[in-house]
Amino acid sequence: MSAATASAPSAIVFEALADDAWLLRLGDGIDDAVNARVHRLAARLRGQAPPWLRDLVPAYASLAVFFDESAIDALAVKTWLSAQCGEPDSASEQACAPQRLVEIPVAYGGDYGPDLASGAAELGLSAHELIARHAGGDYTVAMIGFAPGFPYLSGLDPALALPRLATPRTEVAAGSVAIGGAQTGIYPRPGPGGWRLLGRTPLPLFDVARAEPSLLQPGDRVRFVAIDAAEFAELARLQAQASA
Structure with a gap:
């Protein structure tokens, strides 16, 4: 509406x-x-x-x-x-009211986002255009659900809506950033899923060892920041080092 x-x-x-x-x-x-x-x-x-x-x-x-x-x-x-x-x-x-802004680094495409190219083609965009428009959005955590720490994000450009896969994957990597219909979200842990995978973040979305296990909270604002493979590897290394 x-x-x-x-x-x-x-x-x-x-x-x-x-x-x-x-x-x-x-x-x-x-x-x-x-x-x-x-x-x-x-x-x-x-x-x-x-x-x-x-x-x-x-x-x-x-x-x-x-x-x-x-x-x-x-x-x-x-x-x-x-x-x-x-x-x-x-x-x-x-x-x-308290709207915290959280930036989420994302490596788009390739092994990180196996549905990027096909999704862009369905939308009549190049992969670069889809990345730019997805990362250029201003999102809000509408709710946390499906799995601990999974953020359902409102604010997706309606022109970027993509149907879910006809047959869900049995395994989606933790941190996968995806579009499912008119929503976008981030898988916090490995598991099955039918959303279209555009990329992946090295940030842990849910960690029971933290004082607040869920990285994102309902009402938070979210922006995605495109990074390359080298930046992903370095951030992943730093995350592993911090949790050791």
């Missing part, structure tokens, strides 16, 4: 997700305006931080709220959440 056709925000629908969790639905489907509203609401709730609030998990159009059921009744949580949701977004909150 474009800004020109955007309508008033829909009412938030509450669903019991578990005995200790509510799911707040702010919309349906993938919509940047709805996702931004999810992140603003998450920021507001974090700012209040009651002792019983255990975790907030933003998705594209919903927010899961986990609470300590031994400390508060579920209906009391719903009442408190309803009051918070009823507050209009303030100008300062919209301007806000």
Whole structure:
């Protein structure tokens, strides 16, 4: 939905997700305006931080709220959440909120991105044009899902959308940067996947040894920076050295 056709925000629908969790639905489907509203609401709730609030998990159009059921009744949580949701977004909150910019170095094409050439051909672009346009985008981490640390990134140029593979790969290398439909993302660990692989980053997206295991957080801004094979090898060496 474009800004020109955007309508008033829909009412938030509450669903019991578990005995200790509510799911707040702010919309349906993938919509940047709805996702931004999810992140603003998450920021507001974090700012209040009651002792019983255990975790907030933003998705594209919903927010899961986990609470300590031994400390508060579920209906009391719903009442408190309803009051918070009823507050209009303030100008300062919209301007806000913490949007960290993270640059992700990516070696595009070749063994790093086996689908770059075929994807560019499908789009009627050269490989260099696809790299430039993908790396030139300004993305937002809409949500973390699928695998620990996997960022679903909104902001992909619609002209770069590529269909998923008809038959997913059984093994995708960790750090692979890919396009799946109208989204782009990064595989944090080896595993199966059907997105189109454009390149790879040497940065570890998820590491349980870190204080914050996931490199990227919902609401972060992301920019890709194209690097060559030598830069990839050096960054990979430095990462291995740092984790030794």
